[in-house]
Amino acid sequence: MTGRTNIEWCDYSWNPVTGCSKVSEGCRNCYAEALSHRFGRSFEVTLHPERLTATRKWKPGRIFVNSMSDLFHENIPFEFITEVMHEMDRNKQHTYLILTKRPERMVEYFGEAYYDCTLPSHVWFGASIENRRWTGRAATLVWMRLFAAHIFLSLEPLLESLAPFDWLCDNVPDWIITGGESGPHFRQADAQWFKEIRDFCTAHDIPFFFKQPGGLRPGGRALLDGQEWRQSPPAWKGFVGGSE
Numbered sequence: 347m348t349g350r351t352n353i354e355w356c357d358y359s360w361n362p363v364t365g366c367s368k369v370s371e372g373c374r375n376c377y378a379e380a381l382s383h384r385f386g387r388s389f390e391v392t393l394h395p396e397r398l399t400a401t402r403k404w405k406p407g408r409i410f411v412n413s414m415s416d417l418f419h420e421n422i423p424f425e426f427i428t429e430v431m432h433e434m435d436r437n438k439q440h441t442y443l444i445l446t447k448r449p450e451r452m453v454e455y456f457g458e459a460y461y462d463c464t465l466p467s468h469v470w471f472g473a474s475i476e477n478r479r480w481t482g483r484a485a486t487l488v489w490m491r492l493f494a495a496h497i498f499l500s501l502e503p504l505l506e507s508l509a510p511f512d513w514l515c516d517n518v519p520d521w522i523i524t525g526g527e528s529g530p531h532f533r534q535a536d537a538q539w540f541k542e543i544r545d546f547c548t549a550h551d552i553p554f555f556f557k558q559p560g561g562l563r564p565g566g567r568a569l570l571d572g573q574e575w576r577q578s579p580p581a582w583k584g585f586v587g588g589s590e
């Protein structure tokens with residue numbers, strides 16, 4: 347859970363916090379919760395200060411921060427988030443990716459200046475959106491443009507069509523990832539929903555990463571119209587998943 351990962355769009359996961367609670371429909375079959383229970387562990391929010399320095403020893407890579415939690419969960423004190431931020435600031439050899447379903451707390455944290463440095467450009471801030479009900483998270487994320495160099499969206503598990511994309515306004519993200527839901531209780535996605543996102547990204551010059559279509563045990567190459575879509579931001583060329 348901390349170290350090398352099979353998650354297609356990054357190289358490592360780093361979990362200075364584990365555990366979370368459900369906030370919206372995308373959480374119903376939470377992978378992190380299922381994995382915790384499989385190992386007989388609690389899914390209560392738990393801080394792991396002993397893991398704060400873990401990424402110092404790793405080769406430079408893309409690090410998914412808190413794959414087993416949500417860094418902006420209401421039970422994680424701002425003081426601890428600051429420790430995580432300082433650790434990322436110290437390790438500029440990496441690219442850190444923070445993904446939240448609680449962008450309003452992320453914006454609150456930075457808006458209230460709990461973090462006392464200029465935000466480092468090697469830290470990317472993302473919001474996760476699964477259906478139209480939660481597209482407002484993108485508008486909240488846009489506030490991070492005031493503080494951060496890069497923002498991104500994870501549209502996964504995609505539960506319905508998100509077109510038209512008027513909810514993205516004019517302030518489009520720097521990267522979009524999408525995929526369907528997997529596992530025994532997966533909710534079937536329609537390939538058309540992914541194609542709509544791909545076409546929007548192509549039209550707006552946004553790198554587009556299609557992770558997988560979903561299903562019981564998705565495997566093999568994830569294709570849309572016979573083609574893989576594993577684009578990543580230009581600065582990462584050749585790093586994530588053999589991207590274009």
Ligand code: SF4
Pocket residue numbers: 366367368369370372373376377378379413414415416447
């Ligand atoms: S926010 Fe993420 S980690 Fe937390 S319950 Fe939902 S899916 Fe799981």
